[in-house]
Amino acid sequence: MRVFIAGATGVLGRRLVDRFAERGHAVTGLTRSAEGDAIVEARGGEPHRGNLFHPVSLARGAEGADAVIHAATAIPTGVRPSEADWRRNDRVRREGTEALTAAAAEVGAGLYLQQSITWVARQPDGSAFDENSVPHPTRVTQSALDAEYIAGRAGDREGFDVGVLRCGTFYAPDAAHTRTTGENLRKGRLPIPGGGPLGRRDAAISVLHVDDAARAFVAAAEAGVEGLWHVVDDEPVAVAALLRSLAERLDAPSPRRLPGWLLVPVLGRETVRAFTKSATTTNRRFREEVGWEPAYPTYREGLEQVVEAWQEEGFLVDGVGAEASG
Numbered sequence: 222m223r224v225f226i227a228g229a230t231g232v233l234g235r236r237l238v239d240r241f242a243e244r245g246h247a248v249t250g251l252t253r254s255a256e257g258d259a260i261v262e263a264r265g266g267e268p269h270r271g272n273l274f275h276p277v278s279l280a281r282g283a284e285g286a287d288a289v290i291h292a293a294t295a296i297p298t299g300v301r302p303s304e305a306d307w308r309r310n311d312r313v314r315r316e317g318t319e320a321l322t323a324a325a326a327e328v329g330a331g332l333y334l335q336q337s338i339t340w341v342a343r344q345p346d347g348s349a350f351d352e353n354s355v356p357h358p359t360r361v362t363q364s365a366l367d368a369e370y371i372a373g374r375a376g377d378r379e380g381f382d383v384g385v386l387r388c389g390t391f392y393a394p395d396a397a398h399t400r401t402t403g404e405n406l407r408k409g410r411l412p413i414p415g416g417g418p419l420g421r422r423d424a425a426i427s428v429l430h431v432d433d434a435a436r437a438f439v440a441a442a443e444a445g446v447e448g449l450w451h452v453v454d455d456e457p458v459a460v461a462a463l464l465r466s467l468a469e470r471l472d473a474p475s476p477r478r479l480p481g482w483l484l485v486p487v488l489g490r491e492t493v494r495a496f497t498k499s500a501t502t503t504n505r506r507f508r509e510e511v512g513w514e515p516a517y518p519t520y521r522e523g524l525e526q527v528v529e530a531w532q533e534e535g536f537l538v539d540g541v542g543a544e545a546s547g
């Protein structure tokens with residue numbers, strides 16, 4: 222099949238180009254720079270210059286595509302993002318989905334896949350949820366939920382299938398937030414927000430190695446079925462266990478706990494929320510309907526791969542950051 226990928230130069234997108242090409246599919250990747258062209262070409266894809274906010278460029282890039290994929294994001298990677306940062310991300314989600322689904326319709330693609338996030342359905346009481354649970358979006362996740370609806374409505378109107386892959390919290394050796402977490406742990410600067418001391422339950426989350434996310438998109442495209450799916454690994458993990466496990470693998474000091482409210486000025490409200498509110502779900506429906514299973518079934522195997530990749534790269538080894546750990 223031929224696929225057109227928006228976000229082809231990103232952490233997820235690069236893996237999508239790799240994986241689709243490996244499986245013998247023809248890939249066109251949307252790019253915005255010469256650097257982006259090189260990334261796509263090196264992975265066996267064909268770069269197409271354009272922008273999610275220039276609809277004409279999308280229809281040209283999607284020409285002949287059987288499947289169109291939205292894997293673009295402008296999620297801020299810095300500490301304490303501003304309202305303007307979040308608005309940029311909202312635009313990529315809402316306007317980007319409008320434009321990309323219009324391109325899919327124009328070229329007659331049969332399938333449109335949308336990347337979304339599981340925690341749009343996080344329950345206020347922290348209980349586990351699934352695809353049937355009522356969503357509870359926040360300021361930051363509302364646009365992801367809107368994008369799901371925009372995609373679904375476009376599919377109904379234009380007659381193409383829509384698959385929404387709500388992914389768990391991503392991690393990978395090259396993901397900006399995984400690297401920052403590793404660096405801050407090495408420096409002893411990342412506490413475990415909230416939990417514990419007053420007997421409160423530790424927050425737990427469902428996570429996903431980005432390699433498994435890419436495999437999930439390829440599996441969904443090849444299965445050619447539509448649906449709404451939660452794509453996570455097999456075992457939710459307590460945030461405290463996740464951070465301690467990574468610290469241990471990096472020979473970093475074990476992180477201590479600090480009350481969440483105390484950390485809001487340092488980490489920002491969204492990060493503290495992500496670490497202190499449980500968001501656990503299951504991949505059952507995706508496994509059954511698409512036939513995918515994670516290569517990294519839990520964070521243990523996944524973190525092992527992350528740290529091995531960092532060792533090969535020379536990132537966070539040989540004492541880097543250790544001198545500041547006190």
Ligand SMILES: NC(=O)c1ccc[n+]([C@@H]2O[C@H](COP(=O)([O-])OP(=O)(O)OC[C@H]3O[C@@H](n4cnc5c(N)ncnc54)[C@H](OP(=O)(O)O)[C@@H]3O)[C@@H](O)[C@H]2O)c1
Nearest residue numbers: 228229230231232233253272273292293294336389390391
């Ligand atoms: N589940 C999770 O924990 C989690 C975490 C982070 C992200 N995500 C999701 O995963 C997906 C990919 O994230 P990522 O980590 O791969 O992000 P990333 O590495 O920052 O990549 C972002 C991609 O989006 C592209 N992009 C941004 N604005 C664009 C625009 N206006 N037009 C065209 N392309 C644009 C970028 O292109 P350039 O290279 O040209 O900038 C890049 O290819 C997104 O859907 C995001 O919502 C999920």
